[in-house]
Amino acid sequence: DAGVTQSPTHLIKTRGQHVTLRCSPISGHKSVSWYQQVLGQGPQFIFQYYEKEERGRGNFPDRFSARQFPNYSSELNVNALLLGDSALYLCASTLGPEIGGYTFGSGTRLTVV
């Protein structure tokens, strides 16, 4: 079975630009979450979506937005990029934490210059 897949794996953007990151969950998983991991720190929760509805939002500015599609895949959008947005963005999917925990993708490494 395919795991959680994220695309692209790496990208470089300029300050002020917009970026879209994509995530496909494990087949059957209806919940998708996004995390930001800055170098040397633990991941920070950005969003959770379940059945296409936002179920949770972390302490991130409105420049960050996300959505979930009918096939349960998800996009994370970041507008007006800042240097501080440079990070590894991780997507996780789950059937339920009590069942299988959260399965993470390999992430998208975003560098803002």
Add this chain to the structure above:
Amino acid sequence: AQSVTQLGSHVSVSEGALVLLRCNYSSSVPPYLFWYVQYPNQGLQLLLKYTTGATLVKGINGFEAEFKKSETSFHLTKPSAHMSDAAEYFCAVSDRGGAQKLVFGQGTRLTINP
């Protein structure tokens, strides 16, 4: 609000020695508890989780952790370290309901000395 504290940002042990990585959490009710491992330039891999039942949890690669409610701890152990265990380890908690977001500790970098 939940929080996780991992004691020791760096831990170094000899190959074959005991590995002990410490994790304490703060939560109003017993949460779900997780340990993840991260190898360089990779995502997170689940080592083990505690949700309910037996408080001693066995995971992959010979790791185990014990949930101690009275101490609000969930320390990770492995009897004998292997060179391949060198990585970053994260302890995390989540609520039993609601958004079920994961709250991570700052991580512990484990180094294995030959």
